[in-house]
Amino acid sequence: MKKKSSFSTQGQRADIGDLKIYRILANRYADAVGPFVFLDHIVPTIQTRVNKEGTGAHPHRGIATLTYILNGEDEHFDSAGNYAMVHSGGIQWMKAGNGIIHDETLNYDSRTDSKMVHAFQFWINLPAKEKAEKPEYLAIEGNKVPYKDLPEGTGWIKVVAGSFDELSSAIPNYSEQFLYHIHLEPGASFTTDFAEKLEVAAYLPVLPATINDEKFNAGEFIEFDRKAGSIKLENDNQEAGDFLLFGGETYQESIYAEGPFVMNSKLDIAIAYRDFYNGDYGNIDYEKQRLKIL
Template sequence: MSNIKNIIPERAADIGNFLVGRLLPFREKRMIGPFVFIDHMGPIHLKMDENFDVPPHPHVGLSTLTYLFEGSIMHRDSLGTEVEINPGAVNWMTAGKGVVHSERTPPKLRDKEKSLHGLQIWVGLPKELEKMEPSFNHIEKEDIPTWEENGIEYKLIAGECFNRKSPVPVHSKLFLLELKSKERRKVNLSDHLFGESGIYILEGTIITEDISYEPKQILVAKDHKLCEFEMGKDTTIYIFGGEPFDEMRHIHWNFVASDKTIIEKAREDWKNQRFPKVPGETEFVPLPN
């Protein structure tokens, strides 16, 4: 019997001037552990007169994780943060009761040809922390735990796993792992995962029970204790999940909450521009109907 409960395909979504591949939420699986939203950005090549620009927009009730494979993004937020994220580093912003940020091509690249490729991830907050003070953390590539085992390169981007802990300051029990294989290799993660788990195939192949799975889809496991598979040659995957929350999470636009009244208040506050401002920014993304 297969241990795969759901197969989630990557679907095209428009985020303004940029098309992404939407992975979560999915109609048959809204969350995986505390993970509520995953977008695959790119890969895309931008011309000299093209830039990635997402004007100031708000969030509540979640943490955002930006992880790039290629290119760079300038992050600015209402806390006064201004930092450029580059491949392998992690931007971790906890919105809590409310934060506003923009994401743009850095000034030094705006008149040059450039590429962009990466993951944008939202992680829900525990109910008791949904209205916490917002915060921002930037973790450099060199500070992310990496190791090699049985010919597979591992990277613990966030959370705890394999008796290791990422410096990303998460707020619940979760894990986000990167695995890379140059040759076909067997993997057994049964003793290391917990809660719910999913595998996103970025490139290459996953083989389980004589069935091959290709890129641009998430495989959701029925039971993390049976997480055994093979990675094909030149394969990169992301394994993520953790302990699910007791309460469901509502998602509306950029807002996540266990209580719909929190989302409605956030809508009204953004509509009436009561959120804090991003220093140096005058544009904003209007509230969708």
């Protein structure tokens, strides 16, 4: 049985500097899909000048951030001393835990001739016990992201988070979660099954497509019912197209989100702000961190 769509919606503009961004989640219909409580889509753009300012240093607590770079290179700094540059196809993952300050700068990939930048940033809500733990960090280059070709040359799948068949992502799982990038050739389709009660959403970043016999536009976020069933993706276009499928088990604890913090109570939010203003999250030493790589 095919899963039925519950709703679909478009994102809202949330640009940062020269980066054109659509905020897809949270939206007017959904605050979360499984453990995912946030999704920004940095839409495909030809970059005409180098972005030196980045997003600006800012705090997080109670979540893990996951930046998936389709095109470009993403430079990461944080107040725990972590630094990395990840290129097209790669992932930056940071567990904010009990508090951290980070900064990211997205530019075109210096290793290629392309000036294209295109990326996604997700926030993954942590269980309460993980919100109290120390920050962690993981950088994964594109050739280390689990990948396999689909049958008969119809496309491929990358497992950014969670597992699919024999593929498992290195991103830690604190609850059942999945984030798949499916690439389909013109006229191709892909079908996968989901267990009951799993929350599942699809996102069409660039092209329209048909999902479970319904036509959706480019830029649409679609959430599905929680009954066991299948999702069939069909690329009706004359060019190859991309799909994101993501979600997981329902988050069982209370959720209070404000600004860069996602906690379990209003008191927790107040404490997160207090600790930040007290300087407990530390500071970023940009030059020292860059020297670690040189």
